[in-house]
Amino acid sequence: MILFLDFDGVLHPARPVAPDELLFCRLPLLEAWLRERPGVDVVISSSWREAHPLDELVSYFADDLKGRVLGATPIITSDDWAQYDGGPPPLRFRREIEIRRWQHQSAAPWRPWAALDDQPWLFAPFCESLVACDGDTGLTTRNLKDVDAVLERQQAR
Secondary structure: EEEEEEEOOOOEEEOOOOOOOOOOOOHHHHHHHOOOOOOOOEEEOOOHOOOOOHHHHHHHHOOOHHEEEEEEEEOHHHHHHOOOOOOOOOOHHHHHEEEHHHHOOOOOOOOOOOEEEEOOHOOOOOOOOOEEEEOOOOOOOOHHHHHHHHHHHHOOO
């Protein structure tokens, strides 16, 4: 199983009161959940991957979980859309498209997956794999129960 993970609005509030005060304050909750689910790996889908190297992003995780971070989703640029009559179309559902591209390039594209994100407009409407977090709060135990439900539904198929 794969968990596609956003950072801002999930691992910490999207608009913290003080910039560094709450950074990654929800990560311990996620790490505890991951430790109870050894079959779940993580792929970073956060926009942080556009400005930070993967090894830095992995370094935020506890040592025992770093090996379960498989990588990051590809970054889709306007050049990727050059096939569309010379101009890029609007990048609707961009995050979901990046996730799907990562899946298709992976060794096991059929693995059940869920995404934790606070920007549902980056996914197609009614995306069954998305668990939307409140960006002002970040990750909650309710969100993690919803991820469990998504993964259970997909495994049952």
